[in-house]
Amino acid sequence: MEKGSRQKRLHSQTLHFIFLDSYPLNIYFAFMTIELVILFTALILVAGVGMSKVSERFGIPVLLLFLGIGMLAGSEGPGGIYFDNAQWAQALGTIALAFILFAGGLDTDVPSIARVIKPALSLSTAGVLITAVVTGVCVKFTLDFSWLTSFLIGSIVSSTDAAAVFAVLRSKNVGLKEPLRPLLELESGSNDPMAVFLTLGFIELIRNPSQPVWTLIPLFFQQMLIGLLLGFLLGRVFIYLVNRINLDFEGLYPVLCVAWVLLVYGLTAALRGSGFLAVYIAGLVLSSRSFSHKKSLVRFQDGMAWLMQIFMFFTLGLLVFPSELAAVAGQGFFLSLVVMLVSRPAAVFLSLLFSHLSIREKHLISWVGLRGSVPIVLATFPLLAGLDANHSIFNLIFFTVITSVLFQGTTIPPFARLTGVDEPFVKQRRYPIDFEKSEELDMQLVDLFVPYGSAVAGEPILNLSFPKESLITLISRGEKYIMPSGATVLQEGDVLLILGNRESLAAAQALLEKPKEKPKPSSAA
Amino acid sequence: MRLLDYLAPNLVFLDLTGKDKNDVITKVVHLMKQQKAIDDEKNFLQEVFQREKLGCTAIGGNVAIPHARTRTVKNIVIAFARLTPGVDFCAMDQEPIRLLFLLGTPMEAVGDYLKVLAKLSKLLKDGANRNRLIQAGSAEEIYAILEELELQAD
Numbered sequence: 001m002e003k004g005s006r007q008k009r010l011h012s013q014t015l016h017f018i019f020l021d022s023y024p025l026n027i028y029f030a031f032m033t034i035e036l037v038i039l040f041t042a043l044i045l046v047a048g049v050g051m052s053k054v055s056e057r058f059g060i061p062v063l064l065l066f067l068g069i070g071m072l073a074g075s076e077g078p079g080g081i082y083f084d085n086a087q088w089a090q091a092l093g094t095i096a097l098a099f100i101l102f103a104g105g106l107d108t109d110v111p112s113i114a115r116v117i118k119p120a121l122s123l124s125t126a127g128v129l130i131t132a133v134v135t136g137v138c139v140k141f142t143l144d145f146s147w148l149t150s151f152l153i154g155s156i157v158s159s160t161d162a163a164a165v166f167a168v169l170r171s172k173n174v175g176l177k178e179p180l181r182p183l184l185e186l187e188s189g190s191n192d193p194m195a196v197f198l199t200l201g202f203i204e205l206i207r208n209p210s211q212p213v214w215t216l217i218p219l220f221f222q223q224m225l226i227g228l229l230l231g232f233l234l235g236r237v238f239i240y241l242v243n244r245i246n247l248d249f250e251g252l253y254p255v256l257c258v259a260w261v262l263l264v265y266g267l268t269a270a271l272r273g274s275g276f277l278a279v280y281i282a283g284l285v286l287s288s289r290s291f292s293h294k295k296s297l298v299r300f301q302d303g304m305a306w307l308m309q310i311f312m313f314f315t316l317g318l319l320v321f322p323s324e325l326a327a328v329a330g331q332g333f334f335l336s337l338v339v340m341l342v343s344r345p346a347a348v349f350l351s352l353l354f355s356h357l358s359i360r361e362k363h364l365i366s367w368v369g370l371r372g373s374v375p376i377v378l379a380t381f382p383l384l385a386g387l388d389a390n391h392s393i394f395n396l397i398f399f400t401v402i403t404s405v406l407f408q409g410t411t412i413p414p415f416a417r418l419t420g421v422d423e424p425f426v427k428q429r430r431y432p433i434d435f436e437k438s439e440e441l442d443m444q445l446v447d448l449f450v451p452y453g454s455a456v457a458g459e460p461i462l463n464l465s466f467p468k469e470s471l472i473t474l475i476s477r478g479e480k481y482i483m484p485s486g487a488t489v490l491q492e493g494d495v496l497l498i499l500g501n502r503e504s505l506a507a508a509q510a511l512l513e514k515p516k517e518k519p520k521p522s523s524a525a
Numbered sequence: 526m527r528l529l530d531y532l533a534p535n536l537v538f539l540d541l542t543g544k545d546k547n548d549v550i551t552k553v554v555h556l557m558k559q560q561k562a563i564d565d566e567k568n569f570l571q572e573v574f575q576r577e578k579l580g581c582t583a584i585g586g587n588v589a590i591p592h593a594r595t596r597t598v599k600n601i602v603i604a605f606a607r608l609t610p611g612v613d614f615c616a617m618d619q620e621p622i623r624l625l626f627l628l629g630t631p632m633e634a635v636g637d638y639l640k641v642l643a644k645l646s647k648l649l650k651d652g653a654n655r656n657r658l659i660q661a662g663s664a665e666e667i668y669a670i671l672e673e674l675e676l677q678a679d
Contacts, residue, residue, distance in 0.1 A: 045559060107594075111596055114598060115564070115565065175599065178564050179564065179636070180597065185660035318674075337583060363610065408599075446576075446579050446580070447639060447642060448579075448580050449580075449582065449584045449590070449594075449642070450584075450586040451583070451584045451617045451618070452584055452585035452586045452588075452618070452650060453585050453586075453617065453618055454585075454617065474639070474640035476640055476642065476645050477647070478644060478645040478647045478678075479526060479640050479643070479644055481639070481640075491647075492585075492646075492650055493647045493650045494643065494645065494646075495639055495642045495643045497639065497647065505579055505580070506579075506580075508580075509579070509581070511578035511580070512580075513580075515616045515617055515618065
């Protein structure tokens with residue numbers, strides 16, 4: 001009986017995500033007219049978009065620049081906006097994270113993560129726990145916090161953000177060797193639910209000191225299983241719906257998709273599952289299957305994720321008071337050193353003990369444990385729970401994240417080179433002509449050789465009886481592409497890109513393989 | 526575009542043989558895996574076989590260029606194997622294959638892929654070039670010959 005009520009209390013914390021008490025918005029816009037507010041919002045977004053160019057140029061993670069805009073706009077910067085409402089910041093952060101995680105899942109190349117699923121899950125569960133515990137122990141013995149608060153701090157900083165990493169790598173034209181890229185991507189997408197869970201769990205333990213730690217274990221399974229199940233099911237339902245619904249207006253599909261992200265998050269959280277896990281899984285499900293309007297939806301959700309990132313970091317930047325950061329600079333610097341040099345390496349090496357990754361690869365994974373937006377959003381939880389009256393935890397986390405991003409984010413390219421796991425970054429160039437196989441059309445694009453000594457060599461295409469249901473779309477010869485016409489003369493060694501169905505391709509291949517008749521020796525006549 | 530950017534020296538194999546086409550391709554793919562040029566041996570093999578079903582990649586003059594688009598590589602990868610004795614493929618001229626270039630290319634990227642195929646087939650059109658490769662004494666020599674041939678062609 002008693003156990004039940006404890007669990008209920010823990011859940012009510014989870015529900016904070018969706019049912020916000022009505023709270024006054026403390027932005028002091030009083031002197032502003034609505035026109036100025038609109039103008040101001042536009043400027044923030046334009047600045048955010050512009051910052052991506054700055055980030056690309058100098059290899060500074062874009063997250064830092066967005067935060068910077070928020071800090072400049074704040075009451076201590078030239079913007080002068082006073083904002084200290086952690087509840088609004090947390091609500092916005094939660095919604096933003098749901099969209100960002102959904103887009104992250106949607107953007108994942110599912111077949112490529114299939115091979116890294118074991119090490120990634122190990123990192124995102126055991127790895128997160130080890131990071132939280134080791135950080136907690138270090139905090140307890142060096143800074144002035146209680147055991148549980150130390151573990152709470154450890155939990156808050158326990159998830160990583162790989163998106164920031166890949167942006168930096170792209171701007172420096174560095175790629176990572178297989179299987180590091182999909183591994184890090186999957187890890188950073190799937191470790192947030194665990195970090196959220198641990199944070200809420202320790203907050204609950206601090207509030208109810210009598211509650212034994214083990215009660216978190218069944219709750220863990222409940223949250224993750226419900227999240228997994230609902231994410232998967234609702235993802236499938238969405239595909240079914242989009243394929244069937246046949247809306248009159250193209251523009252309504254993105255609306256449905258936005259609604260679906262909120263639905264997946266809201267329903268899962270209301271049923272006491274992990275909403276973040278559910279949206280990520282739903283994104284993966286959508287990414288792994290083809291359905292109508294997929295391309296436009298993926299692009300739209302990518303835009304949504306960017307919009308959310310800019311707003312979220314801007315708000316978090318507003319929420320912090322830079323002058324207060326100086327007070328925690330020493331502690332923050334220490335904490336980020338602990339995370340970078342002690343707990344992240346410990347988590348990586350312990351949770352990957354049984355993997356086939358090399359030592360060098362593990363070193364790189366350790367260094368790519370960048371802390372991103374999630375710790376800052378999670379740092380608002382103790383604020384709201386009344387456990388962080390003077391913002392010392394929030395400021396500490398904020399400082400730690402900035403140090404980690406600044407330090408690790410900018411040193412990853414040389415570090416990758418040093419550990420020998422880098423490779424030249426391959427720009428995604430398209431196949432010269434591409435053709436997506438679809439169910440209604442049994443056609444594919446195949447490259448066929450003109451063999452040496454083939455009868456078709458030396459003949460213009462017009463004279464050759466290529467099967468009716470085939471089309472030579474492109475000829476690759478030496479280092480040139482040739483647009484074929486009837487008059488184009490084929491040569492030995494040409495590569496023909498032919499569109500056709502199974503039968504016509506087989507017939508085309510047979511035609512190409514017909515040998516040139518050898519001139520009969522004249523003596524035979 | 527340089528062919529040798531895609532063909533690493535550790536992917537030149539001499540004096541391989543096998544009982545038939547599939548056997549040889551399987552062996553070369555396995556060697557590529559051993560050299561860490563590819564990740565997913567099984568899938569890549571299947572993809573190569575699938576392409577082979579659509580039409581033989583033996584182009585005559587003892588040369589075959591089996592290839593496939595695959596997820597297991599991030600950039601074009603070429604492996605070279607000299608087969609001794611030669612192995613019967615499905616060549617139009619019915620000559621056994623001695624010079625085998627096996628090629629993997631990423632799914633979405635790289636227009637270079639068709640150019641690589643065409644450049645290889647152009648370099649090997651000349652019987653003298655093929656003979657030099659067949660008679661070379663070592664992997665280093667083969668690499669040097671390919672380098673020279675490519676320079677001449679440019």
